[in-house]
Amino acid sequence: MSFCLKPYEERRTSAMKETIIQLLASEFAGSLSADDIGRLLEIPPSPEMGDYAFPCFTLARVLRKSPVTIAEELMKKIMPNEAFEKITAMSGYLNFFVDKNQFAASVLSRALAEGYGRNKTTATVVVEFASPNTNKPLHLGHLRNMSIGESIARILQFRGNNVVRTSINNDRGVHICKSMLAYRKEGGGATPQSTGKKSDHFVGDYYVLFSRNAAADPSWNDQARQMLRQWEAGDEQVRELWKTMNGWALDGFRRTYALFGIHFDKEYFESDIYTFGKEIIREGLERGVFFRRDDGATVVDLEAEKLGTKVLLRPDGTSVYIVQDLYLAVLKHDEFACDRSLYVVGNEQEFHFSVLKTILKKLGSPVAEKIHHLSYGMVELPEGKMKSREGTVVDADDLINETKNLAAEEVGSRYRLDDAETGQRSLAIALAAIKYQLLRVDIGKTMLFDPKKAISFEGDTGPYLLYSYARASSILRKAPAVPSAIAAGGDFNGSEIALIKQLDRFPEAAAFAGDKLSPSIIANYGFGLAQAFNEFYHASPVIGSDREQFRLRLVAAFRAVLKNCLWLLGIEAIEEM
């Protein structure tokens, strides 16, 4: 099921398209709505064929005429029209050539105005992402998750929503006890401070140590389970150790979040909420949605929904994971009065979320219709899947630091800068490279991440966008003030028109990205925009040209729109590379 926000109050299409839609809508009053026409309108394969095209094939049946005839008749009816240079009828298509002066003036004034591409819907949306386990440091998979979560949050904000960023820390359970056990047995009192290790990596090392030991001696697994029982019984020493190590893990995560440029409005902890949800269980039993099985377990029958039978409480009365998720879903809804509640979670949990949603639905909860699993695909390496046991996991901090070092080399080979400036630029470039790489692929798809290519700074990459932005900034820095109105019209060259058309498409791209909850739409649009700019840059000198005034405005508009694209991707724009 696709997820859509409320209808848009503001015009979401391009100026050019809107003009054509209105024109055609008055011609087809009754037979075709403005929406229908908007859907049918397309961009011809080449600019020589027109700026927009309207295919007449669907009308052929209704009007009992050939598409060719319809196109020709329409052309005669519409022309002359001051908005168009000409309109031609070609093999069943009606091709529109817009008046470039009017078009350019309209696009530039809109693109330079405040709020270009935004709208005013005011829904509240909760976006939950990151949600790490506190037993090992963040890895590449978390970086995809975090990039998606932050970008989605920003896209929704940009589209007028009130966005709340949350994370649930999975800080209890047997996997947490594993690193605790290894530390207690073999840590020898070492600390992150004493070893100089980043604290979450320090914790992760003991998780690895546990895995190694448990492989040789399976009794380690029993000891971990024993420790979990002690934890649940409130054993003071175990709780103390847990507090300390969780603190280390969380401190480390927060440093990575800060480095990566994300934050949360609210963090939840599994240890706080895992015992709750009894109220939901009681309600379900009362209503006959849940029932008690012979062995004492509390279960819900989802056979009708083809989801099997789900156990909620074990025979001993302890609850399974989904109960706390039910609780948290309701908690977030009550706490933020949200209209939507999104979960950025990997696609391996699709089944879990359909169960969660179905149970809420059976309970008659309004939350059921508001939650949406934003499922994303796994990240694979050239060698295949990442496996923590085999040590093929790409660590988040390591990746950021290595990419930053490579960016610093690139910066250093071009400019003579002090360390602080080099550090700042290379971090921005590295993050742009990583985030863009992770966001350019459709979120639903499994993606391949080649660390060697991730640090490439050429072509379809984050640094390419940054570089384009820096070039535009450089022109504007060196130029006289940008005029507030177009001084020159006249003959537009191909690179100017191509760039203007690309700018005109931004509101459509932003709206579409918001509808589909898809950062890759912004990434791909932004790349196309930067490409159009770089082509313009080579073909059209700005400063000192006889079209300087107009081109300065064009560069300023480009810079503003690209800056928004970068922001929507969670990427910081820098003025100089």
Next chain:
RNA sequence: GCGCCCUUAGCUCAGUUGGAUAGAGCUACGGAUUUCUAAUCCGUCGGUCGCAGGUUCGAGUCCUGCAGGGCGUGCCA
């Protein structure tokens, strides 16, 4: 076994919800810098859109079947 997802150039990916001649980046090769940042730009090479049917004036896009791959199908989280 069953359910969901994926398959487009050598590689990585787009393809605006069914429209004209399927695009980009990387790789390889060849070019562009007295001029606003060459992390750029231009050109060449590269396609049975996994396979087979179907619907349609029109299919990479929708439907069915098949093949290959991934994920799930826990009283784990």
